[in-house]
Amino acid sequence: xxxxxxxxxxxxxxxxxxxxxxxxxxxxxxxxxxxxxxxxxxxxxxxxxxxxxxxxxxxxxxxxxxxxxxxxxxxxxxxxxxxxxxxxxxxxxxxxxxxxxxxxxxxxxxxxxxxxxxxxxxxxxxxxxxxxxxxxxxxxxxxxxxxxxxxxxxxxxxxxxxxxxxxxxxxxxxxxxxxxxxxxxxxxxxxxxxxxxxxxxxxxxxxxxxxxxxxxxxxxxxxxxxxxxxxxxxxxxxxxxxxxxxxxxxxxxxxxxxxxxxxxxxxxxxxxxxxxxxxxxxxxxxxxxxxxxxxxxxxxxxxxxxxxxxxxxxxxxxxxxxxxxxxxxxxxxxxxxxxxxxxxxxxxxxxxxxxxxxxxxxxx
Ligand code: NCD
Numbered sequence: 001x002x003x004x005x006x007x008x009x010x011x012x013x014x015x016x017x018x019x020x021x022x023x024x025x026x027x028x029x030x031x032x033x034x035x036x037x038x039x040x041x042x043x044x045x046x047x048x049x050x051x052x053x054x055x056x057x058x059x060x061x062x063x064x065x066x067x068x069x070x071x072x073x074x075x076x077x078x079x080x081x082x083x084x085x086x087x088x089x090x091x092x093x094x095x096x097x098x099x100x101x102x103x104x105x106x107x108x109x110x111x112x113x114x115x116x117x118x119x120x121x122x123x124x125x126x127x128x129x130x131x132x133x134x135x136x137x138x139x140x141x142x143x144x145x146x147x148x149x150x151x152x153x154x155x156x157x158x159x160x161x162x163x164x165x166x167x168x169x170x171x172x173x174x175x176x177x178x179x180x181x182x183x184x185x186x187x188x189x190x191x192x193x194x195x196x197x198x199x200x201x202x203x204x205x206x207x208x209x210x211x212x213x214x215x216x217x218x219x220x221x222x223x224x225x226x227x228x229x230x231x232x233x234x235x236x237x238x239x240x241x242x243x244x245x246x247x248x249x250x251x252x253x254x255x256x257x258x259x260x261x262x263x264x265x266x267x268x269x270x271x272x273x274x275x276x277x278x279x280x281x282x283x284x285x286x287x288x289x290x291x292x293x294x295x296x297x298x299x300x301x302x303x304x305x306x307x308x309x310x311x312x313x314x315x316x317x318x319x320x321x322x323x324x325x326x327x328x329x330x331x332x333x334x335x336x337x338x339x340x341x342x343x344x345x346x347x348x349x350x351x352x353x354x355x356x357x358x359x360x361x362x363x364x
Pocket of ligand 1: 092093169175178211212272273275311312313
């Protein structure tokens with residue numbers, strides 16, 4: 001079994017001890033030789049790993065431009081199979097993982113509706129997932145319970161088939177691969193302006209329950225000089241845990257409820273929708289969130305070289321008329337998701353060198 005990871009540190013720690021660790025302390029348990037084996041929390045990524053993933057994504061993107069390149073990519077992981085277990089709604093994350101698997105010849109299978117699996121007969125999700133690891137070489141999962149993907153990674157690490165687990169969105173807490181594609185998009189957007197460092201980046205909308213924001217805000221602590229703005233109604237402001245992480249990292253930030261004041265000041269504006277699926281008693285329904293919408297009229301006040309981002313799906317927080325503006329990056333984010341997820345899969349399966357070699361031949 002070529003995929004067995006015998007020194008998996010997750011097999012050497014008891015669940016209770018592991019559970020008590022902070023996300024930052026958990027990070028090393030998800031790594032193999034400093035690189036991701038599992039991808040579960042934003043806090044496990046280091047700056048060199050992010051830079052390498054972005055380079056790799058660009059190489060894959062360029063290789064995929066020719067038929068010969070596509071055939072080369074399709075051969076890379078053709079001996080592997082992936083299970084996409086998505087028990088929460090998803091369009092882009094699911095499809096971009098699916099497309100990334102297809103690009104690399106990694107055979108994808110899916111369970112998206114647990115009423116069609118034996119969970120309906122009373123099987124625990126833990127047992128269902130243990131079954132997946134008998135057939136598949138990697139588990140890519142989205143689940144409503146925060147920390148569930150970590151629990152599964154720990155459980156599988158203590159069986160004979162410890163397969164890597166990728167978190168494709170967990171509860172209100174983490175969405176590390178969305179944060180990777182956001183970093184890749186920011187990096188490409190600021191390629192000719194000295195990269196992400198020193199940039200001013202505003203998050204707008206539901207920052208309390210938006211897991212994409214929580215993961216990305218943390219990754220941005222790896223870029224010196226970045227100033228973050230958190231623009232939200234007071235009841236939906238960013239969590240104190242994220243602010244404490246920013247403080248520890250010595251990062252500058254501002255808390256605001258005034259989008260109009262922020263627009264002319266920023267290099268990037270990251271819009272999000274109100275995550276009302278987490279409402280307990282429709283509390284966000286009565287909130288006037290129209291002050292947190294970006295409209296066509298706002299484009300004139302946004303700096304000429306700034307970018308507008310959104311993890312999508314959007315509701316009314318960005319007027320569709322904004323889409324045609326060259327600063328609107330959200331549809332590019334979608335496609336970047338496929339490239340960076342392909343780069344992550346190659347890293348997990350340790351096939352990056354083959355990409356680098358092919359790319360060198362292509363460009364020499
Ligand atoms: C996000 C998510 O699922 O957290 N969507 C995505 O993966 N691109 C954002 C959202 O649902 O608002």
